[in-house]
Amino acid sequence: MKRTGSAAGRRIPRLIPRIRGGVHPPDSKQLTADKPIRKMDAPSTVVLPLRQHLGAPCSPTVGKGDRVLVGTVVGDAEAFVSAPVHSSVSGTVQNVAPYPHPAGGEVLAVIVENDGENEIDPGLSPRDWKKLDEDGIRRAVRSAGMVGLGGAAFPTHVKLSPPRQYPIDTVILNGAECEPFLTSDYRLMLEAAEEIVEGLRIIMKAVGAPRGVVAVEDNKPQALRAMAETIRDPAIELRSLHTRYPQGAEKVLITTVLGREVPSGGLPMHVGVVVNNVGTAQAIARYFRTGMPLVERVVTVTGSVVRDPSNLLIPLGSSFASAVEACGGFSETPAKVIMGGPMMGLAQYTLDVPVVKGTSGILALSSAEAGYEILREPVCIRCGRCVQACPMNLIPNYLAIYGHREKWADLERLHINDCIECGCCTYTCPTRNPIVQLIKAGKVELERRKALVEKRRKDKAGAEQGEGGGDGGR
Amino acid sequence: MMIVAEKMLVTVSPHLHKKDETIERAMKDVLIALTPAAVWALVVFGFNVVYILAVSCITAALSEVIMRKLLKRKATLRDYSAMVTAVLFAFLLPPTTPLWVVAIGAFLAVGIGKELFGGLGKNPFNPAIFGRLLLWFSPLAVYTTKFVEPFFWKTSGFFTPIATSINEGAVGRVVYKTMAGNPVDIATAATPLSLLKSGKWLPDMVAGPTPVGATWVTSGGKPSFWSLFLGAKSGCIGEVCILALIIGGAYLLWRGTIDWRIPAGIIGTLFLLTLVTWYHPVYNLFSGGLFLGAFFMATDWVTSPVSKRGKWIFAVGIGATVFILRFWSLRPEGVALAIFFWNIGTLVIDRYIAVPRFGEVGNKVFNQLPALPEPAPEPAKKRA
Numbered sequence: 057m058k059r060t061g062s063a064a065g066r067r068i069p070r071l072i073p074r075i076r077g078g079v080h081p082p083d084s085k086q087l088t089a090d091k092p093i094r095k096m097d098a099p100s101t102v103v104l105p106l107r108q109h110l111g112a113p114c115s116p117t118v119g120k121g122d123r124v125l126v127g128t129v130v131g132d133a134e135a136f137v138s139a140p141v142h143s144s145v146s147g148t149v150q151n152v153a154p155y156p157h158p159a160g161g162e163v164l165a166v167i168v169e170n171d172g173e174n175e176i177d178p179g180l181s182p183r184d185w186k187k188l189d190e191d192g193i194r195r196a197v198r199s200a201g202m203v204g205l206g207g208a209a210f211p212t213h214v215k216l217s218p219p220r221q222y223p224i225d226t227v228i229l230n231g232a233e234c235e236p237f238l239t240s241d242y243r244l245m246l247e248a249a250e251e252i253v254e255g256l257r258i259i260m261k262a263v264g265a266p267r268g269v270v271a272v273e274d275n276k277p278q279a280l281r282a283m284a285e286t287i288r289d290p291a292i293e294l295r296s297l298h299t300r301y302p303q304g305a306e307k308v309l310i311t312t313v314l315g316r317e318v319p320s321g322g323l324p325m326h327v328g329v330v331v332n333n334v335g336t337a338q339a340i341a342r343y344f345r346t347g348m349p350l351v352e353r354v355v356t357v358t359g360s361v362v363r364d365p366s367n368l369l370i371p372l373g374s375s376f377a378s379a380v381e382a383c384g385g386f387s388e389t390p391a392k393v394i395m396g397g398p399m400m401g402l403a404q405y406t407l408d409v410p411v412v413k414g415t416s417g418i419l420a421l422s423s424a425e426a427g428y429e430i431l432r433e434p435v436c437i438r439c440g441r442c443v444q445a446c447p448m449n450l451i452p453n454y455l456a457i458y459g460h461r462e463k464w465a466d467l468e469r470l471h472i473n474d475c476i477e478c479g480c481c482t483y484t485c486p487t488r489n490p491i492v493q494l495i496k497a498g499k500v501e502l503e504r505r506k507a508l509v510e511k512r513r514k515d516k517a518g519a520e521q522g523e524g525g526g527d528g529g530r
Numbered sequence: 531m532m533i534v535a536e537k538m539l540v541t542v543s544p545h546l547h548k549k550d551e552t553i554e555r556a557m558k559d560v561l562i563a564l565t566p567a568a569v570w571a572l573v574v575f576g577f578n579v580v581y582i583l584a585v586s587c588i589t590a591a592l593s594e595v596i597m598r599k600l601l602k603r604k605a606t607l608r609d610y611s612a613m614v615t616a617v618l619f620a621f622l623l624p625p626t627t628p629l630w631v632v633a634i635g636a637f638l639a640v641g642i643g644k645e646l647f648g649g650l651g652k653n654p655f656n657p658a659i660f661g662r663l664l665l666w667f668s669p670l671a672v673y674t675t676k677f678v679e680p681f682f683w684k685t686s687g688f689f690t691p692i693a694t695s696i697n698e699g700a701v702g703r704v705v706y707k708t709m710a711g712n713p714v715d716i717a718t719a720a721t722p723l724s725l726l727k728s729g730k731w732l733p734d735m736v737a738g739p740t741p742v743g744a745t746w747v748t749s750g751g752k753p754s755f756w757s758l759f760l761g762a763k764s765g766c767i768g769e770v771c772i773l774a775l776i777i778g779g780a781y782l783l784w785r786g787t788i789d790w791r792i793p794a795g796i797i798g799t800l801f802l803l804t805l806v807t808w809y810h811p812v813y814n815l816f817s818g819g820l821f822l823g824a825f826f827m828a829t830d831w832v833t834s835p836v837s838k839r840g841k842w843i844f845a846v847g848i849g850a851t852v853f854i855l856r857f858w859s860l861r862p863e864g865v866a867l868a869i870f871f872w873n874i875g876t877l878v879i880d881r882y883i884a885v886p887r888f889g890e891v892g893n894k895v896f897n898q899l900p901a902l903p904e905p906a907p908e909p910a911k912k913r914a
Contacts, residue, residue: 076888081546236546307888320889391539398545405540419545426539435651437553438880440789440836448888453836454880471887479544486551487651493542 075308077447078300079480081236081399083275087358087365088239093247095369096382098145098170102373103155103410104130105165109203110210111137116166122149127177127349130166139211139413140201143168144351144371146175158376158395158409159402165410168373180347185258190216193262197340200349201413205335206230206241206304207396209414212336216262218325224263228313229256231272231279231334232297232304235397238417240354241334243367245272245279248338249286251345255337256292258344263330268292270334271313275299301399302478306331308447320474335416355411357383359420361390370411376418377407391423399479434489442481442491448474452481456491459498464505467498475499553650557610559787560826563778564617567822570761570771575625576683579767581691582632583620589633590616593641603649611650612640618658618826621768622819622866624677626706628693631673635665655873656830659866666863672696675862676704677764679719686714719764722753722817726810727860758816769819779825788829791838795845796824796852803853814856823848823865833873840879848872 107113114131118124124143132140147170155165185193198213218224229252233241245252256268270287272280274296283294295313297303307318309331316327324331339350351372358365363384370379376393380386394401395415411418442452451470458466472495481491571579594612598605619639623632639661647653653660665674673694686692690708697703706716753763761771769775782788800820804811814820819827828834828848835844848868855864 079548081548311888317889320887322889392541392545393538394543394545396543398543400543401545402543403538403540403545405538421545426545435649437651437831438834438836439556439831440834440841441551443836443885444838449885450887451836451880451885474887474889477543483544483546484548484551486553486556488547490542492544496542 074298075300075303075312075447076449077445077480078302078308079445079483080300081483083236083299084358085237085239085242085275087237087360088356088367089242091239091243091366093240093243093354093367093369094382096371096374096379098371099374099378100170101150102143102145102168102170102371103165103375104141104143104168104373105155105157105163105410105412106131106141107157107163108141108209108372108413109139110208111135111139111214113164114138114141116152116164118149118152118166120149120151123147124149124168125175125177127180127347127351130168137211137214139198139203139213140349141166142201142349142351144373145170146173147171156406156409158404158412158415176348180349182347183344185261185344190262190264193258196344197262200340200343202336202340202343202350203413204333205339205353205413205416206333207400207414207416209412212332212340215330215332216259218263218330222325223328224265224325224330225328226267226269226314226330227256227260227263227265228309228329228331229268229270229334229337230304230306230309230331231270231276231283232309233276234273234299234301234304235399235401235417236301237358237419238356238397239358240356240367240416242276242279244335244338244354245276246282248342249282251338251341252283252334253286253289253292253337254344255339255341256332257289258340259330259332259337260291265330266291269295269313271295271297271309273297273299273303302447302476302480305447305476305478307476320471350413353411353413353415355379355415356417356419358417359390359422360425361386361388361420361422363387370415372413373410375407376404376409376411379411379418380407380420386420388422390420390426392421392426394419394421399483400477434487436489437487439486441484441486445480445484447478447480448476450475452491452495453489455498456481456489456494459494459501462501464498464502467502472498472502553609553611556787556831557614559782559785560614561610561617563781563787564614564621564768564826566774566777567621567768567771568617570774571621571625571767574680574761574770575678575767576686576692577689578625578683578692579620581629582623582625582627582767583617585629585632586616586620586636587613589636590619590640593637594645597641597645598649601645606650609650611644615640615644615657615661618656618768619661621822621826622658622662622766623674624694624765625767626676626678626692626694627674628695629691631665631670634670635661635674637661638664651832653832654877655870656827656833659827659870659873662866663863663870666866672704676718677721677766678706678716679764680762680770682706682716685716690714692716721765721862722758722763722813723856723862723864725753726813726817727856753817755812755816758813763817765817766819766822769822772816772821775821775825779821782825782829788825789834789838789841791841792829792834792845793824795842796820796828796849799846799849800852803850807857809857818856818862819865820852823852823869827866828869828872833869833876835876835879835883837880837883837885839885840876840883843879843883844872844876847875 112133112135114133116131118130125146128143129140130143147168150167150169152166154162157163194213194216202212203209231241260268270283310329311317318327352369355368355370357379366383393404436453446452455470455472475495479492590612616636639657643657643660644653692706694704695707697705706714757763759772783790804814835841851868852864
């Protein structure tokens with residue numbers, strides 16, 4: 057395994073294995089790739105949803121009328137898989153009420169009126185991670201409210217706490233950014249390479265991994281160069297990946313970088329790997345340097361209908377509308393606004409939703425881009441394009457057909473839960489079948505049915521027990 | 531400045547779709563790929579080919595429109611799939627098939643073989659082969675199993691329509707007549723495969739001139755390599771010129787419309803089996819409808835397996851079946867029958883041939899780790 061070493065050179069080893077399947081959508085990154093990250097001022101009101109991560113939602117720790125400062129905790133939870141939420145502005149809590157969430161539905165949120173002073177919480181101070189032990193780093197990362205910034209928003213401290221029976225030997229930093237349009241990770245790699253590498257070293261220390269890998273797709277040569285110039289540590293390698301979607305999917309990335317396959321139903325730690333986004337690493341390093349928890353993030357605001365597409369450093373809780381306004385607004389009415397990239401992002405019904413920790417991009421599509429003509433009634437013509445494109449080697453067309461026909465047993469037989477929902481199948485389908493959409497619906501329905509069966513079984517057992525007890529009592 | 535967007539579209543991801551990846555494009559590709567073979571057929575069999583193609587296409591289009599109207603389905607004529615079926619069906623016919631037989635067959639192919647089963651995507655059999663085999667098993671078979679020698683139009687005229695007609699004098703024999711009913715002096719010729727199957731070469735029946743003037747049979751009476759490869763032989767309209775079919779197939783492979791595994795599997799298997807049994811390997815490859823079937827019929831999206839592994843099984847199965855039919859059976863249409871059988875097999879293959887999915891434990895050395903997944907770790911972490 058070649059290594060891009062300290063002074064030795066700028067050679068970036070090209071990774072030979074290609075990913076299995078996948079697609080190559082036009083990346084459209086040129087809209088924002090050359091725009092440096094620009095700090096955006098917080099709007100007059102910020103909305104801080106108390107669920108910005110996977111896992112248990114937080115409970116509010118402040119009430120109506122309380123004064124909060126930048127970095128003050130406004131919500132926290134007892135559960136392990138959770139992350140606290142901090143205020144991104146200083147001001148007064150206007151209300152604690154349900155508010156539309158970009159991931160759908162309404163979520164309890166702390167609504168803060170910004171006083172514009174940007175007064176920083178006095179309790180925050182830089183910390184030296186070199187003096188902390190593993191557990192100290194984990195606790196610090198949790199208190200910073202750190203979650204995966206790639207989009208899934210999984211609490212980072214959970215990733216950093218693998219059980220002892222799974223020793224971690226490699227930490228991979230995911231700089232693939234395979235979603236079209238998004239450039240936030242790319243800009244970070246250009247502008248904050250130092251912090252990214254430091255973040256990687258913090259993560260490596262927290263999980264006790266001797267090796268770190270920074271993996272970047274080869275359509276970002278400048279980012280590769282910037283990282284190569286920054287990496288001094290011989291324990292850290294830089295890898296160039298083939299440009300192909302979904303290269304940045306965790307399981308796919310581990311396979312291309314290390315040749316290991318995460319077992320079906322397993323996690324990266326089962327093959328001794330922890331994967332983090334480059335943005336997460338940068339945020340961790342920044343937290344230790346400044347003491348400021350996760351209160352802002354880089355968001356790519358882009359799309360052909362945005363007047364001035366840019367990479368913005370947005371205080372969390374700012375509305376999508378304010379972010380678009382900071383980019384000059386729309387040149388025409390967008391047909392679709394998406395949080396995230398076009399392949400896995402979530403379409404929004406309103407711009408009055410806050411930027412959350414998982415918002416990697418705000419993408420506005422014109423009606424020409426968003427709409428597509430369905431030339432005939434959707435029918436599977438069994439061309440096998442989706443089977444070729446599936447990185448998980450599933451048979452998406454049959455999953456969709458069985459999902460449509462409600463054949464739940466067949467869905468399980470074809471391992472529907474291995475699907476990573478990357479959307480390659482739908483992207484490549486000549487008849488525009490909603491394949492991944494049907495798979496997602498099938499997963500939810502299957503889960504619901506399983507829960508129902510389990511509940512019935514329990515109820516039955518409970519009823520039998522109750523009857524027995526009653527008889528005994530008589 | 532406009533900020534609040536009204537009536538925004540909300541759909542589930544992905545929000546991008548591949549451009550130019552449509553059925554229409556694929557079907558147009560197939561039509562383009564079939565052009566060289568059609569042009570060569572025109573050279574060998576005269577303008578008769580055009581009459582047959584026209585009747586086949588018109589009937590197929592009408593069948594599709596009428597059947598879909600009767601079955602109350604959306605019109606799908608503009609996806610060109612009926613045209614592809616019509617051209618492929620015509621390619622499977624002898625060049626002197628009466629036009630009314632062509633019309634019946636095209637209706638059977640598109641109206642019954644495709645639309646009655648539910649339309650494109652739901653048909654279990656390749657429609658062209660379905661129509662061809664129905665004709666073959668029907669009393670009309672006599673019109674579709676007799677072949678004329680190549681360049682027969684030299685005696686009857688390039689534009690004169692010639693059709694097979696039953697010879698009242700001898701049962702099983704046919705004569706050729708023009709549209710007006712005038713008998714023409716054209717003889718029935720044996721196809722290269724029937725020569726092979728009859729076990730003896732019949733020099734006097736196949737001798738004839740080529741465009742360049744040389745005879746296209748070798749001294750032993752069997753067609754020469756070049757006449758087989760370039761298509762100076764009797765046979766069905768579309769199958770004669772191997773070179774044209776290879777050009778068309780290469781175009782489809784380049785466009786990514788068909789999967790290389792299927793033609794490679796079929797041709798490779800037949801070649802290997804004939805090589806092992808020393809049953810005229812090259813002769814076998816270049817005669818009959820093997821290349822037409824391998825490149826254009828077996829690769830039909832709808833009726834071939836979706837997975838790579840399934841495609842290999844399907845292709846090798848077809849190759850082996852063709853070999854069996856050619857080795858032990860005297861009947862023609864071996865390739866069509868083989869593909870028909872394996873169209874049925876496709877349903878079984880797709881259902882029971884497992885694909886090695888990503889992350890199957892034990893699939894790779896690295897995965898031989900503890901049994902997975904473990905219960906989640908205890909929530910022992912204290913808040914900082």
